[in-house]
Amino acid sequence: MACKTRKDKSELLRVVLMPDGRTEIDPSGKMPGRGAYVCKDDKCIAQALKANQLQRGLKTQVDADTMDRLKSIEITEEQR
Numbered sequence: 032m033a034c035k036t037r038k039d040k041s042e043l044l045r046v047v048l049m050p051d052g053r054t055e056i057d058p059s060g061k062m063p064g065r066g067a068y069v070c071k072d073d074k075c076i077a078q079a080l081k082a083n084q085l086q087r088g089l090k091t092q093v094d095a096d097t098m099d100r101l102k103s104i105e106i107t108e109e110q111r
Contacts, residue, residue, distance in 0.1 A: 033078035043068040
């Protein structure tokens with residue numbers, strides 16, 4: 032969402048809007064609900080959060096808990 036580059040699905044983080052209205056980070060990429068993808072890069076995550084791109088993609092507010100977990104994600108070099 033943030034950097035607009037095309038990547039394989041396995042290289043992205045999925046944030047999903049659950050049927051009950053909550054937002055969650057979906058590590059498997061298979062949870063039901065509307066999803067929005069962001070690179071597993073600290074800068075892309077920060078940019079997506081700052082510009083409210085996840086909210087626009089999901090068409091709802093992202094839970095504060097989900098935002099906090101996204102901000103605290105540390106991506107190791109082998110995960111990139």
